[in-house]
Amino acid sequence: MDFEFKEEQLQLADALKRWIGRDYGFEARRAIVASSAGVSEQAWAQLAELGLTALPVPEEQGGFAGDAVDMFVVMQELGRGLVVEPYFATVLGAEFLRLGGGHAALLEQVATGELKLACALGERQSRHDMRDIATRAEPAGDGWRLSGEKKVVLHGAQAGVLVVSARSAGGQRDKDGVTLFAVPAGAPGVRITEYRMLDGQRAADVHLDGVQLGADALVGAPGAGWQILEAAIDYGAGLLCAEAVGAMDALFAATLDYLKTRQQFRVPIGKFQALQHRMADMYIHLEQARSMAMLAAVRLRSGNAAERRQAVSAAKYRVGQAARFVGQQAVQLHGGMGVTDELPAAHYFKRLTTIELTLGDADHHLARFMAEAS
Amino acid sequence: MDLNYTSDDLAFRDQVRAFLEAELPQDLQHKVLNHLRLTKDDYVRWHRILARQGWVAPGWPREYGGPGWTPAQRHIFEEECARAGTPPVMPFGVNMVAPVIMAFGSQAQKDYYLPRILSCEDWWCQGYSEPGAGSDLASLKTTAVRDGDHYIVNGQKTWTTLAQHADMIFCLVRTDPGVRKQEGISFLLIDMKTPGITVRPIIMLDEDHEVNEVFFDNVRVPVANLVGEENRGWTYAKYLLGHERTGIAAVGRSKRELARLKRMAGREQKNGRPLIADPLFGAKLAELEIELMALETTVLRVLAQAHKAPGPEASVLKVRGTEIQQRLTELIVEAAGPMALPFDAAYLEGETEHSVFDDDFAAPLLPHYFNYRKTSIYGGSNEIQRNIISQMILGL
Numbered sequence: 001m002d003f004e005f006k007e008e009q010l011q012l013a014d015a016l017k018r019w020i021g022r023d024y025g026f027e028a029r030r031a032i033v034a035s036s037a038g039v040s041e042q043a044w045a046q047l048a049e050l051g052l053t054a055l056p057v058p059e060e061q062g063g064f065a066g067d068a069v070d071m072f073v074v075m076q077e078l079g080r081g082l083v084v085e086p087y088f089a090t091v092l093g094a095e096f097l098r099l100g101g102g103h104a105a106l107l108e109q110v111a112t113g114e115l116k117l118a119c120a121l122g123e124r125q126s127r128h129d130m131r132d133i134a135t136r137a138e139p140a141g142d143g144w145r146l147s148g149e150k151k152v153v154l155h156g157a158q159a160g161v162l163v164v165s166a167r168s169a170g171g172q173r174d175k176d177g178v179t180l181f182a183v184p185a186g187a188p189g190v191r192i193t194e195y196r197m198l199d200g201q202r203a204a205d206v207h208l209d210g211v212q213l214g215a216d217a218l219v220g221a222p223g224a225g226w227q228i229l230e231a232a233i234d235y236g237a238g239l240l241c242a243e244a245v246g247a248m249d250a251l252f253a254a255t256l257d258y259l260k261t262r263q264q265f266r267v268p269i270g271k272f273q274a275l276q277h278r279m280a281d282m283y284i285h286l287e288q289a290r291s292m293a294m295l296a297a298v299r300l301r302s303g304n305a306a307e308r309r310q311a312v313s314a315a316k317y318r319v320g321q322a323a324r325f326v327g328q329q330a331v332q333l334h335g336g337m338g339v340t341d342e343l344p345a346a347h348y349f350k351r352l353t354t355i356e357l358t359l360g361d362a363d364h365h366l367a368r369f370m371a372e373a374s
Numbered sequence: 375m376d377l378n379y380t381s382d383d384l385a386f387r388d389q390v391r392a393f394l395e396a397e398l399p400q401d402l403q404h405k406v407l408n409h410l411r412l413t414k415d416d417y418v419r420w421h422r423i424l425a426r427q428g429w430v431a432p433g434w435p436r437e438y439g440g441p442g443w444t445p446a447q448r449h450i451f452e453e454e455c456a457r458a459g460t461p462p463v464m465p466f467g468v469n470m471v472a473p474v475i476m477a478f479g480s481q482a483q484k485d486y487y488l489p490r491i492l493s494c495e496d497w498w499c500q501g502y503s504e505p506g507a508g509s510d511l512a513s514l515k516t517t518a519v520r521d522g523d524h525y526i527v528n529g530q531k532t533w534t535t536l537a538q539h540a541d542m543i544f545c546l547v548r549t550d551p552g553v554r555k556q557e558g559i560s561f562l563l564i565d566m567k568t569p570g571i572t573v574r575p576i577i578m579l580d581e582d583h584e585v586n587e588v589f590f591d592n593v594r595v596p597v598a599n600l601v602g603e604e605n606r607g608w609t610y611a612k613y614l615l616g617h618e619r620t621g622i623a624a625v626g627r628s629k630r631e632l633a634r635l636k637r638m639a640g641r642e643q644k645n646g647r648p649l650i651a652d653p654l655f656g657a658k659l660a661e662l663e664i665e666l667m668a669l670e671t672t673v674l675r676v677l678a679q680a681h682k683a684p685g686p687e688a689s690v691l692k693v694r695g696t697e698i699q700q701r702l703t704e705l706i707v708e709a710a711g712p713m714a715l716p717f718d719a720a721y722l723e724g725e726t727e728h729s730v731f732d733d734d735f736a737a738p739l740l741p742h743y744f745n746y747r748k749t750s751i752y753g754g755s756n757e758i759q760r761n762i763i764s765q766m767i768l769g770l
Contacts, residue, residue, distance in 0.1 A: 001376065001377060001378065001379060001380070001383075001446060001674060001677070001678055002375060002376045002377075002678060003375055003377070003674070003675050003678040003679075004375065004678070005375060006375075069375050256768055256769075256770075259770060260769070260770065270764075270770040271770070273761070275770075276760065276761065276764035276765075276768075276770050277757070277760045277761075277764065279763075279764055279768055279770065280693075280759075280760035280761075280763040280764045280768070281760070283690070283763055283767065283768065284690050284693060284694055284763075287672055287690055288665070288668040288669065288672060288694065289668070291668045291669075291671035291672040291675060292664070292667065292668045292671065294375065294377075294671065294675075295377065295667070295668075295671045297375070298375060298376075298377050311667075314663075314664040314667055314668075317661075317664055318664050318665070318668050366657055366660050366661065366664075367657075369660050369663075369664065370656050370657065370659075370660045373660065373663065
């Protein structure tokens with residue numbers, strides 16, 4: 001049994017940490033968030049240079065074939081650094097393409113950093129149930145025609161290609177009849193409405209008005225997309241758990257620092273037992289969440305679907321509980337400063353809250369865990 | 375990162391399982407799995423079975439008769455014992471006084487006491503807490519005054535677990551009242567048969583006699599029974615507190631109880647369906663199961679750090695471990711519902727005929743729930759553990 005990260009993983013984490021420290025500090029990030037693009041091409045180029053865009057891509061397509069534990073290390077650092085670049089969306093998209101097979105050219109472009117991806121999955125009615133798909137895919141000539149509307153697509157406007165889930169058969173919540181497509185963002189009939197989220201990241205609604213696609217746009221087999229979709233969502237949820245652990249680490253450290261420096265009644269406020277016990281409880285939450293995020297990463301790597309589903313849902317639930325407690329209490333312990341936009345604390349809290357609402361909240365994953373267990 | 379046991383570990387686990395299968399007496403297993411009360415003889419019998427195998431003191435170095443296991447093997451052993459439902463080995467001798475004697479005791483003390491602990495010739499109890507010294511243990515008032523080759527001990531200890539069975543008690547006593555409270559404490563080994571010692575039962579809220587008050591009235595203790603140096607007892611006691619690592623989380627036991635809870639919730643009915651299918655109960659069960667998964671992983675993370683000295687991380691395991699144990703007792707009572715209410719003391723004591731109720735499973739559940747409120751109080755209350763986390767880990 002071994003909980004240590006490999007030397008290469010630690011080196012990568014270090015390199016990423018150094019880059020964030022140098023070029024992606026709180027003020028630099030704030031400027032990127034406030035810019036009209038909302039992301040930084042320069043930062044993206046540096047992520048590619050660090051090898052991060054190649055990391056999740058299979059070796060055949062010029063990648064490093066990094067596994068879920070490698071990605072854990074990366075996402076943890078990106079969480080610590082509050083990085084708002086479209087990395088998660090791209091990595092998740094690449095996982096869809098990898099699981100679907102084919103699309104080698106796209107994966108090659110992802111590896112070099114030329115291509116960003118996004119995943120258009122959720123709809124107005126679906127909440128956290130990604131099986132609930134109203135977007136239609138109908139056979140048209142040699143290919144397919146897509147119509148529907150996808151909501152809150154993370155970094156949807158930054159992507160060159162969108163992975164879209166659609167229904168080609170069956171009822172709206174059936175597992176069978178789900179078909180996945182790789183849709184060029186510039187395809188006729190694709191309209192993207194971008195907005196900012198309160199955590200500083202960009203998202204978009206994607207309107208698909210009779211978008212014509214060739215058969216080569218399919219990701220996996222027609223009607224059999226659920227298995228890929230579910231596995232990819234688990235992968236994404238696992239990555240978000242790792243990002244949340246990194247964000248909580250940083251938020252916890254900032255709060256601890258604040259408790260040691262902020263003086264009231266002529267002592268550092270960390271001398272007060274009420275606050276000490278709150279911090280102890282936050283620490284326990286954080287360590288329990290870290291354990292679950294690590295377990296999920298390992299189970300994602302092992303490839304057993306039942307174990308993966310159970311561990312990921314348990315992790316997303318547990319991390320969600322921790323994120324809410326640590327986030328809210330960190331703000332509380334920062335007092336008035338905690339509710340301003342000036343300190344990183346609030347930004348971590350906002351990011352953690354966003355993660356909680358992405359790819360399944362605590363209730364969703366608890367219910368899924370229960371269903372798996374019975 | 376690799377969270378699987380090695381093939382050696384798995385082979386070891388099979389060996390432990392085979393041993394337990396062959397050697398754990400069924401009557402003891404029945405009592406443990408059903409939370410019935412154990413007699414002194416029950417504890418001693420199991421202790422001696424383990425001792426014969428050389429497995430009664432997994433944490434001891436080989437030179438004193440330990441099995442020389444790795445931390446992972448110790449964890450596996452604890453987990454398998456919990457799974458099978460063995461009686462606990464009382465910690466007071468094996469895990470508490472023995473490490474202190476090994477580290478600070480005289481050669482004569484090591485030679486005399488350690489083999490007797492292994493063989494359970496001496497049953498030990500712990501003389502720490504006093505009526506006025508609970509969480510603030512260092513304020514203890516029991517005195518030991520030197521008189522030639524003896525100390526004269528006067529005072530009172532309390533919450534002394536199973537002192538009614540004990541041959542020996544290890545005590546923290548005040549030998550110097552004139553210095554800072556931590557600096558005037560000594561560590562004494564006292565024979566329970568010494569004149570002047572009185573044991574009085576304290577009946578707990580489950581109506582069981584598990585703990586006692588122990589009174590010392592001019593008790594003469596040979597100076598040879600002092601461990602280490604006079605007035606250094608606090609240091610030795612703290613050494614003991616730091617000795618515990620992962621067992622305190624009781625993950626194996628909680629896994630067993632979770633399985634029991636699931637079996638019950640599959641059998642009991644609500645609204646014409648198994649209780650486990652009830653969304654409210656099911657959610658509570660799932661939350662608990664996830665918390666236990668997380669704790670198990672946290673325990674394994676601590677174990678993987680076994681090359682480092684045990685540290686304050688044990689406080690995290692104690693807090694979460696006991697919270698989970700208590701939550702399990704709560705949900706088990708909820709699952710039994712009103713059937714948990716009839717109280718059948720004779721059945722708990724081993725009567726097989728029910729005096730008040732004919733359902734085996736429910737009778738011990740409510741007493742067990744009440745009994746387990748102790749877990750967040752003993753061994754340093756969970757509030758004290760939070761103090762330790764904030765001071766030792768977080769530096770506040």
